[in-house]
Amino acid sequence: NAGVTQTPKFRILKIGQSMTLQCTQDMNHNYMYWYRQDPGMGLKLIYYSVGAGITDKGEVPNGYNVSRSTTEDFPLRLELAAPSQTSVYFCASRGQTYSPLHFGNGTRLTVT
Amino acid sequence: AQTVTQSQPEMSVQEAETVTLSCTYDTSESDYYLFWYKQPPSRQMILVIRQEAYKQQNATENRFSVNFQKAAKSFSLKISDSQLGDAAMYFCAYDTQGGSEKLVFGKGTKLTVNP
Numbered sequence: 001n002a003g004v005t006q007t008p009k010f011r012i013l014k015i016g017q018s019m020t021l022q023c024t025q026d027m028n029h030n031y032m033y034w035y036r037q038d039p040g041m042g043l044k045l046i047y048y049s050v051g052a053g054i055t056d057k058g059e060v061p062n063g064y065n066v067s068r069s070t071t072e073d074f075p076l077r078l079e080l081a082a083p084s085q086t087s088v089y090f091c092a093s094r095g096q097t098y099s100p101l102h103f104g105n106g107t108r109l110t111v112t
Numbered sequence: 113a114q115t116v117t118q119s120q121p122e123m124s125v126q127e128a129e130t131v132t133l134s135c136t137y138d139t140s141e142s143d144y145y146l147f148w149y150k151q152p153p154s155r156q157m158i159l160v161i162r163q164e165a166y167k168q169q170n171a172t173e174n175r176f177s178v179n180f181q182k183a184a185k186s187f188s189l190k191i192s193d194s195q196l197g198d199a200a201m202y203f204c205a206y207d208t209q210g211g212s213e214k215l216v217f218g219k220g221t222k223l224t225v226n227p
Contacts, residue, residue, distance in 0.1 A: 040121070040220075088155065092157075098207055099161060101215065
């Protein structure tokens with residue numbers, strides 16, 4: 001059972017480039033989340049989804065887009081990368097509200 | 113909006129001793145859940161313990177226990193018999209009754225365990 005899988009683990013982008021962070025889970029969870037973790041700042045919610053075809057903004061959505069075409073996959077798209085998007089990104093999922101989150105191993109993104 | 117405050121950016125403890133990490137939160141809700149997550153240097157986020165607000169009894173998981181004071185909106189984590197493997201960042205998190213989107217995290221406490 002793989003749980004939540006994120007790819008890539010590391011990435012360096014130049015300013016203005018775009019990329020997609022991949023996230024897939026094999027637990028048939030309806031709820032999926034993208035967080036970013038900046039040093040000393042905890043985790044901030046970027047986007048979330050409560051099921052296939054349904055997404056909504058979190059606390060810090062600017063500069064990002066998501067889609068949820070299947071239950072398993074929840075990719076995060078960065079358009080026109082900026083240095084402020086340098087961070088560690090976590091994807092997480094859970095089967096129902098109040099359940100603990102299952103996290104992926106994170107993607108460390110550097111924008112220079 | 114709910115907020116979670118961890119007032120101790122860093123803490124240290126001697127191996128085999130006990131340490132308590134603090135967490136306070138702000139909410140007007142009566143029903144919610146609280147979590148502690150551990151993040152070791154590997155970066156993996158690991159659930160430590162969960163507390164349901166309507167339960168009076170404090171949650172425990174082996175060496176980990178919480179002191180949940182609902183009226184004071186306080187949710188501290190006690191680690192007994194500290195081990196070197198407990199060294200990590202610890203995050204407190206609040207989960208609202210709405211549930212799906214509003215898991216709010218504190219900024220974390222870095223715990224060092226000294227041999």
